[in-house]
Amino acid sequence: MIDPNAIDSDCCRSSLDKKKVYTSKFNELFLSNDVPKNITVFDTTLRDGEQTPGVALTCDDKIRIAKALDELGVNVIEVGFPASSQGEKDAAKAIMNLGLNSKVCGLARSVKSDIDAVADCGLNYVHTFIATSDSHLKYKLKMTQDEVLERAVSAVEYAKSRGLEVEFSCEDATRTSLEFLKKMHIAVQEAGVNRINVPDTVGTISPIAMEYLIRELKTVTKVPISVHCHDDFGMAVANTLSAVRGGAEQIHATINGMGERAGNASLEEAVLALMAFYNAETTINTKMIGPTCKLVSRLFGYPIPANKAIVGKNAFAHESGIHVHGVLNDPSTYEAFGPELVGVERNIVLGKHSGTHSIKEKLNEYGVVLDDERIAQVVDKIKDLADSGKEIDDAELVALASHFAEQHESKHINLDEFAVFTGVKTTPTAVVTLDINGEKRTGTSIGIGPVDAAINAIKTVMGNVFRLEEYCLNAITGGSDSLCEVMVKISKDGKGKAVSVGKGVGSDIVQTSVDATMEALDRLYSRLE
Template sequence: MRDGEQTPGVSLMPEEKVWIARNLDSLGVDVIEAGSAVTSAGEREGIKAVVKERLNAEICSFARVLKQDIDCALECDVDSVHLVVSVSDLHIKAKLKKDRDSVRQMAVDAVEYAKKHGLIVELSGEDASRADLDYLTSVYRAGIDAGADRLCFCDTVGVMNPERTYDLFSRLTSELKVPISIHCHNDFGLATANTVAALRGGAAQCHVTVNGVGERAGNTAIEEVAVVLKSLYQVNTNLVLQNLYPTSKLVSRLMGIPVGTNKALVGENAFMHESGIHTHGLMANTATYEPITPETIGRKRQIVLGKHAGRTSVVLALREIGLEATDSQVDEITARIKDLGDKGKHVTDADLMSIADSVLDMQSEARIKLIDCTVLSGNHATPTASLKVTIDGQEVVESGVGLGPVDAALNALRKAVMGVADIKLEEYRVEAITGGTDALVEVWVKMSRGDRFISARGAGPDIIMASVIAFIEGMNRLVQEKNGISAKH
């Protein structure tokens, strides 16, 4: 949590730290680094709030190898400290302006002080990946002699590669007989690969953040490591994988950092399918185009429909939202979706639900069918509509005017079906299903014929066509048990 909160622009309130900590604990995280106690009074308040939760996880504070940092951690009553000391010559000379021996002694003094006050100590080498290995090892050995419980190797600027990481951890874990952690940054996109390589080389623990948040390009993502270990290496952890996605969503919301759409596992597109070829494979076996089931990490599969959609995609998408349709209804739904796709729009679940409901509510043997509708409107022109429909298979062409383009289209439709003159429009409502100027709109109408009332709806990117579709659907439902509609000639 501490390194994640160091993402530029992020500052968590104490109650937000508690929410995240609770979720991390439910996820099964072993150690929660709740913050850096020396940072501020507000930070200490947040760490104390996490400690008061009495979670199963060990609660840790980040600390430099300075007495004041350790005292602030003690004030928060944490279980452990993550003591960080610079170990590369670059950091020792440029940042600390000290020499190797004095820095090593600082580490020893800090470990002894923290242990004297009853803290679990993890001694961490900052910028270890650019440090002299013999010097790094000497600092680690001195730390162990001073009482350090764990060690940590920090790839502070993400310059390691998996091959070097594996070799280095194989050596360190064979020489140093205490647990060693790996702490990676993602500057070159290798944080997960390096973390897994370190674990393969003998690392006992890894430092991770939810969604890979952190400074610059972020840290190793917990969801990636957890699923890679389970799925690719058959290594079980204590993590409850089904809680990964809910935790990802919570952290994203509280930190105000959107997850990239193509982010592995937790990105919006991770279990989203559009291609007809892919969805055809999913129908046969979801493993054809999914390495794990979305439910593994608490997600659901999404079928996105657009111009690439085929009948198989539509059938699967309908099944995902609990709907069944006849072959002819699937054809109609597919045609409407492709039409939207050709206009550059993707159909969301909400869009699909509206389109499907509209089509499924229509009678398979609809007596009134729309062939074409054209509307003209302008600043000084009277809105005029012309449309072509078939009534019981006979073609009818009619026109009408109105106060607006929708009114004109519906008036033309009324004239086309004079045989049902007693149908009245009781209520008309328009809603945008999704945001944006290209939003799919849903038109609801309430219509009556005598003492019978029905509601109908139409959906599409064009409010006029959606209105006509809703009106025709309502007419068909009102006349389904009536006879006597005759086409005008």
């Protein structure tokens, strides 16, 4: 153990800095020498993950996910429960025939027919199980401990006789008495099991208790111990890490933490945490995590929550001006690791917390350069829009920047007040007050719509000395909350001479139309002076 006083002041960087992982050095104080350094990953997305309510994958879906998992680098892919249906058998056979680098495993109860179903699909790895907790024995199996032990041993021996690699689970292990659990482990070891899994079937154990349990089981278990954690209390990943700290050499996990009820341990979270906190090695190609999570999300029909660790769209999103400034100078300031490590991208979000640095950086990506005054105008506009609940995307930012870049300096005519009234069985009516060289004038008019009424009201104030030659409206991104871009072309006295163009960008069509008209009018007035 490291002396706490030896920890230097640079606590945000670790020996993993070359991998762009910036963890606290205080983690090193609690590294244990008996933590396994190489952890195998047993992925059960296609079995336990598919048991997510409402999910039913086709054979083609399973094949696509299996290929992705193989490319991701998992050691074992649990493809399903072959005895449950012909579709499960077909998928298992198809995946086995892909010639993947990952081992392909099938689930089986401790029943010969289930084990036969796995073997008959051509699989060479079986995960067999039987419940061992008192509640399961009493209310589900209606069997004694001796009967369950005999069934488990028979299943392992039969699976071995069929040439299968065998992983055995005591279902609901974390609610099974330690004495009986140890007895089960000893018995299946003697039957030739290759590894033993410890499932926290209902997610009811705490991390410190999980470490204790695994350490106790290691006293009698000589084959590798695996662990399978559910997330009912939000502890699946924490319990997985604690199990490894206690000596578990294999973890069960699912992509995006999919699974029954609250799901399973999230593979992406568990793998990154093992690497960051324990310096443990896996065969996972971390750069494939992002693409794999997106594929599973799409095929499962379950969107990845925005605030999901590792791969959520907000995981590497920064809005606060201070945070953006720091991240742009050095990612370690506000990121635990670089997004490129897991195959995703950093996202500078534009909103009311955005500052000049983030706006400049985003505009630079599109080759847009503005002076400080124009940048300040863009920032103010973005904050105003954000306060109204509007999120600004890149296309809208560029449109705003272009709008401010094109604005002219002269301001002879300014909009002082504006209101429009419209509705069902109501004639659209607008009232505007303009400031013309310091003199305020008010006018009212109607129109066939609110935009028409507003422009007519401006005409009234100006004495109908201009004519609208052209009006063009575009939604910048196409969404219902998209910023709109309006272009108006007006001429003096409607004679087509002395034409002036104005543009506006905003979230409200009527207001933006008025802004564009006012800009065109001011330019026209300035030109005619």
